Amino acid sequence: MSKFALSRNLLLPLLLAGILAIFISAFYMFTLNLNAMEEKALQETLKLEHVLDMAKGLVIQRVYSSMELFKQESHQLGMANIKGSTQLLGEKVPNLQLGDTAQTERKQLVDSVTEIGSGTATIFVKRGEQFIRISTNVRKKDNARAIGTQLNPTGKAIQRLSLGKPFYGVVDILGEPYISGYEPIFSSSQQVIGAWYVGYKVNVNALESAIKKWRFLDSGFAAITDYNNNIRFLSDHISLEDAKTTLQNTGKKWFIAQRKIPEWNFNAYIAFPYRNAYLSSAAPLYPVLIMSGILGILLLILIQRGIKRFVLTPLGGEPEAASHLVKSIAQGEFAEDGMNAEPDTLIGNMLKMRSQLRKMMEEIKENNNKLSTSSSVFQHAHDGIFITDPEGNIIETNPAFTDISGYTREDAIGKK
Numbered sequence: 001m002s003k004f005a006l007s008r009n010l011l012l013p014l015l016l017a018g019i020l021a022i023f024i025s026a027f028y029m030f031t032l033n034l035n036a037m038e039e040k041a042l043q044e045t046l047k048l049e050h051v052l053d054m055a056k057g058l059v060i061q062r063v064y065s066s067m068e069l070f071k072q073e074s075h076q077l078g079m080a081n082i083k084g085s086t087q088l089l090g091e092k093v094p095n096l097q098l099g100d101t102a103q104t105e106r107k108q109l110v111d112s113v114t115e116i117g118s119g120t121a122t123i124f125v126k127r128g129e130q131f132i133r134i135s136t137n138v139r140k141k142d143n144a145r146a147i148g149t150q151l152n153p154t155g156k157a158i159q160r161l162s163l164g165k166p167f168y169g170v171v172d173i174l175g176e177p178y179i180s181g182y183e184p185i186f187s188s189s190q191q192v193i194g195a196w197y198v199g200y201k202v203n204v205n206a207l208e209s210a211i212k213k214w215r216f217l218d219s220g221f222a223a224i225t226d227y228n229n230n231i232r233f234l235s236d237h238i239s240l241e242d243a244k245t246t247l248q249n250t251g252k253k254w255f256i257a258q259r260k261i262p263e264w265n266f267n268a269y270i271a272f273p274y275r276n277a278y279l280s281s282a283a284p285l286y287p288v289l290i291m292s293g294i295l296g297i298l299l300l301i302l303i304q305r306g307i308k309r310f311v312l313t314p315l316g317g318e319p320e321a322a323s324h325l326v327k328s329i330a331q332g333e334f335a336e337d338g339m340n341a342e343p344d345t346l347i348g349n350m351l352k353m354r355s356q357l358r359k360m361m362e363e364i365k366e367n368n369n370k371l372s373t374s375s376s377v378f379q380h381a382h383d384g385i386f387i388t389d390p391e392g393n394i395i396e397t398n399p400a401f402t403d404i405s406g407y408t409r410e411d412a413i414g415k416k
Contacts, residue, residue: 038255041216041270045259048222048268051210052261056170059179059200062119063168066198067181070113070121074196077101077109080185082125082193089148093132096125096185096194104134105147111137113198120178122197124151124185131158131195138173151195156265157182161195170202170264172227177202177264204232212236220272223247227265246271322347329354392416 074080078099086095086104096103103109103123110121114137122136131151138146151158152172160167160182167182180199184192211233214222221235223243234243246254247269257270321339325347328337335358341347378385384401386394393416397409405412 037217037272038257041220041255041257041272042259044214044216044222044270045257045268048211048214048224048270049259049261051207052224052264052266052268055202055207056179056263059202060168062200063179063181063198066113066119066121066200067183067196070109070196070198071183073109073112074098079188080193081187088132088134091148093127093134094125094193096123096134106135107137107145110135119198119200120173121199124195124197126192126194129153129162131161134194136197161192164190164192171199172265173199177204177226177232208233216270217272217276219276220270223269223271225267225269229267232266243271322350325350325354329357386412388416 078097078101081097082094083097083102084095085092086102087093088104093104098109104125110123113119113121120136120138122133122138124131125134130153133147133149133151136146140146140149151161155171156169157167157171157180161184164184164186166184167180169180170177171180172178173180178199178201180197183196185194185196187193211222211224212235214235215237216222219238221238221243222233223231223235224233225247226232231240231243231247234240238246247256252274254271254273259268261268325339329350339347339351341351378398381398382400384404385398386401387396388394393414394412397407397412401412402408
């Protein structure tokens with residue numbers, strides 16, 4: 001039996017089918033792992049949002065308390081009203097008063113509200129569609145009070161104030177995020193004439209420290225961008241320029257999970273290179289592939305032994321050899337070709353049958369030669385010869401019989 005033929009015809013297809021099944025399963029598991037990693041990255045962006053929400057939650061109660069204090073102290077001075085106009089940094093603005101006390105450029109009230117902690121307070125006056133700071137302890141970059149500056153006309157707060165409704169949330173004040181509260185100031189006729197503001201600057205250092213330590217896989221990083229798409233917070237194992245390049249040039253090399261944080265008007269990102277994802281996704285598959293390979297080899301050994309025991313041993317050789325032997329016998333080819341097989345196997349019995357058929361054909365050929373010789377003697381003998389059956393009926397005559405008796409062969413056949 002040829003082991004190569006067995007491997008080629010049966011075991012090799014099984015082996016290839018097994019390898020294909022293993023790789024298909026491995027690819028499916030790899031895809032699942034990769035999808036799970038991408039989903040985990042999206043969950044990480046949710047954690048980043050929770051970090052910002054926690055920062056807000058730690059401060060918002062202070063905002064509520066300071067706003068109540070601000071309004072109470074304002075009401076103690078008297079009803080808000082507009083009395084003519086006044087000059088502020090060379091511009092005419094409505095003269096907002098609390099009772100009889102004008103508030104333009106007055107510091108006492110805003111400073112008393114936020115004298116403890118890092119809070120800020122502001123009184124706005126409404127001029128047309130604008131809200132202008134007339135009293136504030138919000139500082140500009142040169143450390144001067146931001147008197148005369150306007151509330152962001154496209155921001156979320158001004159939209160609510162214009163409708164006479166309060167706003168609480170995260171706003172940008174001179175380029176910094178503040179947890180803020182805005183309440184409209186009404187006149188006696190319930191017209192919006194200004195606004196109170198209280199806010200506390202976000203503890204950027206605490207947020208920055210938390211984000212810096214953020215990791216995802218080996219090279220993945222976390223980033224939070226502000227409303228101007230500038231990176232505010234970033235993991236410390238990647239440079240700012242590399243992070244900008246990665247977030248701006250999204251391609252097939254990096255997976256970027258993004259989450260919009262409407263409350264802050266920020267975006268949270270988790271980015272990681274697909275190269276690391278592929279390695280991490282494939283790592284759990286190594287034991288599976290190794291075990292599958294071992295089991296596949298054991299299965300092939302068992303199949304080989306089973307085929308040998310239950311198929312090849314009773315058959316006595318390869319199926320191809322048996323098929324060829326049957327075809328040669330059917331075509332009358334009984335010559336010896338060197339094929340051997342164990343006794344009492346199918347091929348062994350067929351070889352034995354072929355040998356017997358070959359001997360029979362040789363005997364028939366030999367007898368045929370003898371009959372040909374006898375027939376020649378019968379036909380050419382000078383003596384008249386006739387052959388009868390057991391009842392004495394003539395069944396054959398030779399030419400000499402006709403010459404001697406005068407009876408033709410046709411006349412003699414059937415006569416006694």
